[in-house]
Amino acid sequence: AFSWNLPDHPKLPKGKTVAVVVLDGWGEANADEYNCIHVAETPVMDSLKNGAPERWRLVKAHGTAVGLPSDDDMGNSEVGHNALGAGRIFAQGAKLVDSALASGKIYDGEGFNYIKECFDKNTLHLIGLLSDGGVHSRLDQVQLLLKGASERGAKRIRVHILTDGRDVLDGSSVGFVETLEDDLSQLREKGIDARVASGGGRMFVTMDRYENDWDVVKRGWDAQVLGEAPYKFQSAVEAVKTLRAEPKANDQYLPPFVIVDESGKAVGPVVDGDAVVTFNFRADRMVMLAKALEYADFDKFDRVRVPKIRYAGMLQYDGELKLPSHYLVSPPEIERTSGEYLVKNGIRTFACSETVKFGHVTFFWNGNRSGYFDETKEEYVEVPSDSGITFNVKPNMKALEIAEKARDAILSGKFDQVRVNLPNGDMVGHTGDIEATVVACKAADKAVKIILDAIEQVGGIYLVTADHGNAEDMVKRNKSGQPLLDKSGGIQILTSHTLQPVPVAIGGPGLHPGVKFRSDIQIPGLANVAATVMNFHGYEAPADYETTLIEVVDN
């Protein structure tokens, strides 16, 4: 029979304080001027890397190792933290949507049948991130969905686009919009009234996360639902080209716009009777809009007009909140996570990050589940992030504050596991500002020191790792690794994550002296970390977990 009780580890004791530090966007790459981790002063991470070889190693953080469709897929925080927390590899949203589209099952599901009711008399709206980044959404999936919906009776379709430049190169938005417009014009030739209706840059319009700044979602609501925005154009290609021509314009931050007809009237506000699909498969940056679309009681901003719609998410974004209640593809069922096991075995847990990564060490860590497993044993602390800025302006972010909270939690003796995410390498890396990213890496390294010092004081154990690469490579390269140049001879800045492996460093006075990394696991990945952490708490992992990274040799 199933039991939550974990078996005792035969050699490792219980009762040690374990710090788990996730450096967001901190991969391992060749040392050159575009490797901000290399350029930055990072004495703590350097000393771990150059310390005992049996206590520092690399693991895979991208592609199939974290449940993505292929090894050409870079890692990301969702799948990275899912793997770290769940200790197993689950087919992730990107892959599940691919399969559902390929088999056609997406069209047989409850979600599609629910929205289909509107096709005859009303409009189908598709809202989401338009790129081939594969982190939150993928253009080819949107193309298939457009085709599938129109073949199944959708007569009027409006697409509300969010431009990317964060998971893909800045400037690529124009090409993606052109591709979409081509598809839409082909649909129009078949008699389907299909158009882009609104747009905006993902970081300024709609895709905020963890309730950092509701204004972002409001700007999207105004354009998508109300049909109101400061900029009006007659075509989406013209919109994106014109807005990009402004000084310092950037795909991530394009202002909201609506597409209007010749009389200046918005072509696609959402009205009573319409269907809406948010086509991102990843949850964190769609949950806020999902709440605005779905909840009758909603007070985060004035929605002005709340159309009666049939709304479905590409996936269900939050299994605990059951949000949204209708969805096209069932999400991965990430159950029996290490967090749940450990709490049920009495491990008292503290988790902390700042707002923009808070859900990563809680919601994603716990298998896309919000809230506590057991309030009496867990404390999740959110340090408020600055909002309304790009993080290259404040590259230290709240690393110090997070580290101090972790230090206090470690020294308090009230917790067995203290888990943090340090966002700097990732959030500043995404801005593409190399100088700022160097500062960011230094700040993260200092934060690690504060946490490791506290572990030293209490005789604890640490495990320092990362969820995926970002700051270690800030330039787009050709196949042989040479930086690619743009038309004007400048380097092409890489704002996205990478395919690089990430470090795992273990140590601390509480770590049994015989513990070392095993050499018999061929290509370990992030999913091997959970069993390792369970060992540090004195337990063996469940049999179906990916194997531990360590062994204990008697000397």
Ligand code: 3PG
């Ligand atoms: C974002 O949402 O900021 C990026 O698309 C992915 O970054 P993350 O996976 O590190 O959150």
Ligand code: CO
């Ligand atoms: Co990132």
